[in-house]
Amino acid sequence: MGAISSLFGYLLNALYTVFNNYGIAIIIFSIILRIILIPITIKQQKALKKSAKLQEEMKEIQRKYKNNPEKLNQETIELYRREKMSPFGGCFSSIIQLVIILSVFWLVSQPLTYMKKIDVNVINDYKTQLQQEGNQSTYSEIEIINRYGMQDERVKLNMDFLGLDLSKVPSSNLNDWTVYIIPVLYVISSIASIKLTNNFKTNKKDEVKVITDGTESKEEPDQLEAMEAMNKNMMYMLPIMSVFIAFIAPLGLALYWFISNVLMVIERLIIDRVMKHKEEKENA
16 A cells, blocks of 8 residues: 555645645545546446346346256356456445555555655654654654644645645544534535445346245345345445544545545546437437
8 A cells, every 4th residue: 555655645745846735736636536547437337337237137037047046146147247247346446446545544644754755764753752742643744744844844734725724633623623524525425426326226126026826936145136235335335434534534535535526426427428328329
């Protein structure tokens, strides 16, 4: 993660040099990163659309081989192979997001190391001073910026953004209502993003019911359902984990996640409209 954080740090520092504001630099950084990830977003959205179209075929396979689990699994795998789809596609996308989440967390938690590229000896000297003063802050580099930034240009960062101090950690400033603004906006944007993702899928797949001799029998959960459940769990796990991290991390991280979510929602709406227009054109 450190290597990716360091790479991101070069970009964030270059933007900070131009705008001289940590918040603006993070917003532009978020935009650039979302642009880079557009191919993955398009691929993910196409997979969701294609998966929706396969539901009817899957129901037919489940009906036909309901008493033959081995054949059912074979036909399911063959269906995905024939359509060139992977049941684990959603997991792959979630793993990429998780790597980025952790990398950006390291970046905003240790901006002097990954962003400013300050010599480790200088950082350690300041950490020693903090310890001697009895300061045991979890984010020592953030504390160094706040305590010594005005005295030493090397460790100075302008973290004031629209009146919000992006160096503050919500869990350490519970009595300051301003620390909740960005995290709350992030939660709202996460809910919007999840709802939008669900809209690209079919309605929740009901258990397949087969009428035999006037009675109903329910299908046992198959391999596909297990894979879909795992993908769904990953989709919900990331936002929940992110909210927890945002509460214990500097506000700069929550700002990045909020902007990234807003951009993702806009991105998906545009891509969906383009894909629908393309489908209508092909059908015509």
